[in-house]
Amino acid sequence: MAIYHTAVKTFSRAKGQSAVAAAAYRGGLLLADLITGQQHDYRRRSGVVETFCLAPPDAPDWALVPGELWAVAEAAERRKDSTVAREFELSLPHELSDEQRAHLAFAIAEALVDRYQFAVQASIHSPGTPDGLNHHVHVLASTRRIGPEGFGEKTRELDGGASGKSQVQWVREMIAETTNAHLEAAGLAVTIDHRSLAEQARSAADRGDELQAAALTREPTKHLGKSATALARKGQESRLALENETIEASNQEQLDMLSHQAGRDTSPLASQTTGREWGSRASVPHLAPGLEIRGVSGIRLAQVIGRHREGTEAEEPISLTERITQALRDLQDIARVRADLSLHRIRAGLEWARDALADVGETVAIRQWLTKAVLQVRALRNAVIGRSMRLLALGRAQRLHHIAQQEWERFNSDYPLGSACYSRPEWIRRRERRLSVLEQRTKELEKARLRGSDGALAEVDADVVRRASELESLASPGELLPQQQELTHIEEQQVLPTAKPKPPALH
Template sequence: MAIYHLSTKIISRSKGKSSIASSAYRSGEKLYNKRDGLIHDYTKRKDVIYKEIFKPINAPNWVLDREQLWNEVEQIEKSKNSQLAREIDIALPIELNEKERIELLRKYIIDNFSSKGMVADVVIHDKKDGNPHSHIMLTMRPFEENGEWGAKAKKEYILDKNGNKTYSKNGNAKSRKIETTNWNKKETLEHWREQWAIYANKALEKANRKERIDHRSYEDRGIDKLATRHEGPTVRAMEKKGIKTEIGDINRKIQEENKKIDIIENQIKLYEEMKELENERTKDNGARNRNIETEEGVNELTKGIGGLGDRDRLEVRKRTEELKKITRDKREQDRAAREELRKYNERIERRKMDLERQSNKEQEPNRRVKRNVRKIEKGLEL
C-alpha cells in the first residue's frame, strides 16, 4: 500500500547541529568539518543506495563536492543560531522499483528545488525492510548571478506617506526584514507537499499501478479518522524486535479507533443502500400499476379477435398468454422484493438503534482518546 510521508525540519546551529555531520551521516561518507576540526565518518553504512547533488544554474561547480559545499555553508553562516540547512524526508513508493524511484525523485527535486535556486544534497536509504526513503538537504541561502552567496534577507526602511523614513522614540530609523526568497513560507511547503503527491501518482500510473497517495490530511479530505505517526527506520526496527515504542503505542491506539470508525461507516453505508432500495421499490410500484393497465389492455384486445382467421387468432392468443405470464411473473417478483426489503429495513432499523446506543457509550471515550493523541503528537513535534 502506497503511503504519503513528507516532513521538513531545519538543521540549526542553536540546537548543536552541524551541516557537515548531518550530510556525512545521511550520505554514508567521511567528511571533515573545518570549523571545529571534527571528522565525521559513516562509511560503514550499508543502506545508502543512491546519492547525488543537484545545483541551480548560477551556483559554482564546487557545490557538487559534498565536503566543500557544507564547509562553505558553515563558513558563510556566522551566527550562533544560524539556520544551516533545510531537510526534507520523503517516503518512497514501495510499488516502484529502484530505478523508477530514482527517476521520480530526480524529476521532483529538479522541478521544485534546484531550478528554484537551492542546492539539493540527496540520498536514498533502503534496508530492504519495506521502508525506502529519501533525505534531501537544501541550502537556505540563494546564489547571486555571479556565483557568490546571496543574502537570506534584506532590510527595508518603513517610510511615511511622503516617502521619508520614519523613526522610533530613540531616534532610530524604523525598518523591517524582507526575505529574499519564499522558501520559508508555509504556502511553499504546502506546494512542495502537493507536488510530491502529484509526481508520485504520475509515476505510479506510468508503472501501471492502481495505488495513489494524497498529501491532504484526513480532516481536509472530510474523513473522520486519525492519522498515524510516521515511524521511521529506528522505530520500525525496535518494534520488529518486539520492543514497544511510544510512537508504536500511539499508532496502535489510533488504529483501534479507526477500526471502530470503519465499522460505523460501513453500517451507515449499508443503511443508505437500503434506502436506495426502498426508493427503487417506490418506482417499481408505479411500474406494477402500469403492468395492471397492460393486462387490462390485453384482455380488451382478446375480445376483438373474433373477426380474424384461425391462424391469426391462435397467434394473438399465444402472444396474449405470454404477456399475461410476464405480468404475473412481474407481480410475483414485486411481492418477493417488497418482502425482502421489509426484512432488510427491519434489520437495518435494529442495527441503527444498536449503533446509536453504542455510539453514545463510546462517544466520550473517543473524544478523550483524540485529545490525548493530539497532545502526544504536539509533544513529539520537533
C-alpha cells in the same frame, strides 16, 4: 499501497547542529568540518542506496561535490545561531523499482533547485523497517541561493510565516503531482494525496460518500519516534505502539458499524502481525470501492474513488482532456532537462486542442491527432529522462565500486593471512565474499560506463533531437479542423442541379 509523507526541517548552530555532519550521515560519506576541524565518517553505515548533488546551471563546479559544498555553506554563515541547512524528507513509493525511485528523487530535487536556486544533496535510503516499505529520500538544501560567484542571499521565503506556509504547500503539491506522474508512467494505478485527512474527508462528504468521509475522520495514530521505532525493530513492544494498536482497532470498529448502517458488510480484519501492518486486502472483500486497509495510519482510501470492483465492469477510459493535461506536464519535465529544445508548436497545438474540446467537443480529427501527439510526447520525455538516468546510474555504480574496493583493501590490510582475529576458514570466507562483491560492482561499473559513454550519450541526444523535430513538424490540429469545416461549408453552398420534367411523348 503508496503513502504520502513529506517533512521539512532546519539545522541550526544554536542547537549544536552542523550541515557537514548532516550531509555525511545522510549520504554515508566522510566529510570534514573546516570550522571545527572535526571529521564525520559514516562510510560504513548501511541503507544508503544513492547520493547525488544538484545545483543551478550557473553554479560553480564545487557545488556538485559534497565535501566542498557543505564546507563552503558552513563558512558562508557568520552568526553563531545561523540556520545552516534545510531538509526535505519525503517517502518514495515501494511499488517503483530502484531505478524508478532514483528517477523520481532526481525530478523532485530538480524542481526544488529550479524554484529556489539553492544547491542540494539528495540521499536515497532503503527501508529500515521490518515491512520493507519505507523507501525515502533526504534532500538536504543550502539556506542560500547559489550563483556563479557562490552563495548569495538567503531563501527567506522558506523561513516561516504566511510566505513559508504557502511555499511548503507548493512543495507538498509538487511532490504529490510528480510522484503520481511517475506512478502513472510506471503503469501503476495507485496515487497519493498531499491533502490532510480533514480536507479529504470534506471532499468525500461533498461527493455524498458518507462512508469514506467517516473513514477519513478516524482518530489519527501517534508518531512512534526513534525509541519506539527501535524497540519495534527488535520485536519489543512499547507504550506508543500499544496505543496505536488500540486506536487502529477502535477505528476499525467504527468503520464496521458505519458499513453495516450503510448496508455494506465488512469482514473482520486478519490478526495484526505488527503495529504498522493491517490485514491483507483479501480479508476485507466487502469494503467500499477504492477502500484499502494498510499502512501505519490504518485505514487508507486509494485515489480511485468510484472505481468498480475487478470483474464487474471495465474501468472508464481516460478522457482526452486528461491526456492533454498529462502531455503538457510531460513537456514541462522535458523543458526542465532540455531547455534548448523547441517545443512551442506542439505545446500550442495541445492547448488549442484543449480549448477546442471545450468549445466544439470531440471530433475524429482531434482524437486522431491527440493520440499520435501524446504518444510522441511521452516517447520524447522517456528519451530525455533516460539520458539523465544513465548519468545517475554511472555515478551510483562508481560510488558502489569505490565502496567495494575500499572494503577489499581494508580487509587485506587490517586482517592479513594468519591474523588472530579469524580462523583460516572464516578468513577465507570473508575474503571471498568481499572479492565477489568487488567483481560484481566492477561488472556493473563497466556496464554503466558503456551506457554513459560519450558515444552512447551522443546517440541518445541524436534520438532526442530527432523526436523533437518530428513533434514540431506534426501538423497542428488547428490546421485540420478548419479544412473539414471549409469542405462542409462548400458542400452546403454548392447549388445542386434540378431535374426538369420531360414533356409527354405524343404517339
